[in-house]
Amino acid sequence: MIRRPPRSTQGVSSAASDVYKRQSQVISSSIIWWYVSKSDDSMALACRPSILIADEPTTALDVTIQAQILVLMMSLSAQKGDAAILLITHDLAVVAETCDRVIVMYGGQVQEIASVDELFKNPLHPYTKALFKSRPEIRTQGRLSSIKGTVPNPYMQPKGCSFEPRCEVAMDICKKKVPGFFDLGEHLVSCWKYSDEEGL
Secondary structure, three states, X not given: OOOOOOOOOOOOOHHHHHHHHHHHHHHOOHHHHHHHHHHHHHHHHHOXXXXXXXEOOOOOOOHHHHHHHHHHHHHHHHHHOOOEEEEEOOOHHHHHHHOOEEEEEEOOEEEEEEEHHHHHHOOOOHHHHHXXXXXXXXXXXXXXXXXXXXXXXXXXXXXXXXXXXXXXXXXHHHHHOOOXXXXXXXXXXXXXXXXXXXXX
């Protein structure tokens, strides 16, 4: 990360002041900032890490560059053999193309864990289902489906399930208790809908 130098140069040597001025000219350039943001992915890949944490690596990139970045990431993993990639993204298409296993999160909490094939074939958590339902498809006509309400304030989380205020199948227990994880074979789901305690 490039940080802006302090604005004040009072008490700083002439040489340091000159450096500050040159840095300010470079950093203030939108072109340089654009270059830095786009080159972050390449610099990370050049280090050939054993684990790569990629937080929205394809955001704000055109489709061609997106594909190149993803190919680089996959080739890194294949070349090293033991290299793992932790991909953080909201793009379900990227997930489908690159991931083996998926953790779905909402409000800072894990909601569902499954293999990518199983998740796309059979999403179980109400939030996961709502995500897939809101995807545009070729046959989609009229308005796209959306999830009602807004994401909760992280400092004012609901007492129970974080998705309860927006959930279409919420029950009374969802407002009172945070669900644990229920093992449904190929899925781990944090939802009272899949528990014997749903009537409490």
